[in-house]
Amino acid sequence: MTNNPDSKELDSRYFMQAFKRNLKIVKGSGSYVWDDEGKKYLDCVAGIAVCSTGHCHPKVVEAICSQAKELIHVSNLYYVPNQGELAEKLVEISGLKGGRVFMANSGAEANEAALKLARIRTGRSKFISFKDGFHGRTCASLAVTHKPAIREPFGPLQPYCDFVDYGDLEALKELAGRDTAGIFVECIQGEAGVIPAPEGFLKGIREICDDTGALMITDEVQTGMGRTGSWFAYQNAGVNPDIVTIAKGIASGFPMGAIVAREGLSFNPGEHGSTFAGGPVACAAALATIGVIEEILPRIPEKSERFRNSLSALNPRVEGLMIGISAGEDKCPGVQQRCQEKGVLVNCAGHGNLRLVPPLTISDSEIDIAAEAINASFD
Ligand SMILES: Cc1ncc(COP(=O)(O)O)c(C=O)c1O
Known part of the structure; x- marks a missing residue:
């Protein structure tokens, strides 16, 4: 099916043209993908931080296949194989002792679950999020997503949300309340182009939440699951949220999302649900993914440093294996294209920032190959 020579034509005729595409990828293995003409690319996009263990990691493939042979789906009316095991693991790696998990199929759905949980448990309905932040495309996750061009055409959206400059604790203090x-x-x-929180910002949000009773919800859809060298980026700042939302890298590309909420914060029977979320195959893929990441996590800082050194001429922002380079709105697409021609996939995120979110399994020599192509593409 994927090799059907007419599938680009079929896409343009029958698929809603919501995406711009110029490449048909038909195969992946480790850090590499191949297009329909057999050209090989080093993949520093990795499904935008999804293929955390690389493409088709043997342990993930094995977990998916063996679970698919046993049981693909069972309703949430029954206990679901692998679900309890995965929930236990997520609580453990989140560091939210006594916490509980709810599962979803995507990042936006994980954020929907967090929004519902915050509304129902606080009895309040207003949210605050940040300019240039991205939280998804469903109506509620879009309501807390800033980018006016994608949000405003769908207004009025619920829940009510105010947007504050990222890093502005004073403005946040003024707006947040009971x-x-x-x-x-x-x-x-992430979507803004890999812009790290300023020093002390997350701690400041924690304090404001403690003062007002608002819940601190960290969206770790892109930054989580080892991407920054810790399981979750809030751990680098020494702060615990009330709810963390997870997706993308959790199951190496098998659709999955989840939230972990701190002790005492949970849905009651009937308050939330989903037919497919946390199914046996998704949970098997996630458990295998976590097993692989556990082994490679200690090496992420070293790999991160290698990227930092090899891209130093471009002043990169390097947070584990999440890298942003200011290229400029005009220049970024050209750099992306030249990298592609050299066999390295990277992508332009917001504000002309080139973004790299390669597989966490990327090797030293692959980092060198990527850096050489990127440096040359900026020349
Ligand atoms: C931080 C963040 N939150 C939420 C989402 C939405 O995730 P999904 O596309 O799986 O719905 C994304 C996707 O890019 C994201 O980067």
């Missing part, structure tokens, strides 16, 4: 249900924050803004 009617704030939650403050939604990315510890590093």
Whole structure:
């Protein structure tokens, strides 16, 4: 099916043209993908931080296949194989002792679950999030997503949300109050182009939440699951949120999302649900992914440093294996294209920032190959 020579034509005729595409990828292995003409690319996009263990990691493939042979789906009316095991693991790696998990199918759905949980448990309905932040495309996750061009055409949206400059604790203090249900924050803004939180910002949000009773919700959809060298980026700042939302890298590309909420914060029977979320195959893929990441996590700082050194001429922002380079709105697409021609995939995120979110399994020699192509593409 994927090799059907007419599938680009079929896409343009039958698929809603919501995406701009110029490449058909038909195969992946480790850090590499191949297009339909057999050209090989080093993949520093990795499904935008999704293929955390690389493409088709043998342990993940094995977990998916063996679970698929046993049981693909069972309703949440029954206990679901692998779900309890994964929930236990997520609580453990989140560091939220006594916490509980709810599962989802994507990042936006994980954020929907967090929004509902914050509303129902606080009894409040207002949220605050940050300019240039991104939290998803469903109506509620879009309501807390800043970018006016993607949000405003769909207004009015619920829940009510105010947007504050990322890093501006004074403005946040003024806005947050006893009617704030939650403050939604990315510890590093990903879609904006890898913009790390300023020093002390996350701690400041924690304090404001403690003072007002608003819940601190860290969206770790892009930054989580080892991407920054810790399981979650809030751990680098020494802060615990009330709720963390997770997706992308959790299951190496098998659709999955989740939230972990701190002790005492939970849905009651009937308050939330999903037919497919946390199914046996997704949970098997996530457990295998976590097993692989556990082994490679200690090496992320070293790999991160290698990227930092090899890209130093470009002043990169390097947070584990999440890298942003200011290229400029005009220049970024050209750099992306030249990298692609040299066999390295990177992408332009917001504000002309080139973004790299390679597999966490990327090797030293692959980092060198990527850096050489990127440096040359800026020349
Ligand atoms: C920080 C963040 N939150 C939420 C989302 C939405 O995730 P999904 O596309 O899986 O719904 C994304 C996707 O890019 C993201 O980067």
